[in-house]
Amino acid sequence: MIKIVLLGYMGSGKSTIAHLLSEKTQIEAFDLDKIIEERAGLSIKNIFEQKGEVFFRKLENQIFKEFISSEKDMILSLGGGTPCYANNHELLNGGGVVSFYLKASIETLYERLLSVRDNRPLIAEQEKEEMKEYIAKHLFDRSYYYNQATHIVSVDKKTPEEVTAEISRILA
């Protein structure tokens, strides 16, 4: 049984790479945020707005534990905050779990997130001028958890296909 877990900051490419890696390996991919949206019957944005972040983190922890402990092979892309709450980070290595931290620089994250932050409530309302500083501090706070991944893959200046190929090589 193998669980390939992708983690990293918002915009690092977890959801994109999970899909490409699934095509390449024929292992089914699941996106934790999508499962949360299906279970709640609400978008991530509406969960945060209507139920609050604590509700989201509890559901995220519950579904993460359910998927990581199932007997099924899978690629699982996490949300950016998943490893940083409850005891989720303790489940990133061993027992068939191999995790990859998709490590992106503040500059890369800032450029990407400017165009795709609408369904990302933690940054959707940030003033553009303050966003880089927010990402820098937030990433600093979270790095302790991200660095506990089994492997660290730098994604700066690489296409999604290049990142996918690098992960495939490590898995082989």
Ligand SMILES: Nc1ncnc2c1ncn2[C@@H]1O[C@H](COP(=O)(O)OP(=O)(O)O)[C@@H](O)[C@H]1O
């Ligand atoms: N290696 C890459 N190079 C350029 N753009 C990328 C790369 N990986 C992802 N993206 C883009 O960055 C944005 C965020 O990707 P996404 O997979 O949703 O990240 P995450 O799930 O980590 O938040 C999307 O617009 C996606 O197309």
Ligand SMILES: O=C(O)C1=C[C@@H](OP(=O)(O)O)[C@@H](O)[C@H](O)C1
């Ligand atoms: O970093 C975070 O705390 C979050 C990241 C999001 O996922 P992506 O990293 O896929 O954007 C999503 O889970 C939610 O908006 C909270």
Ligand SMILES: [Mg+2]
């Ligand atoms: Mg995602």
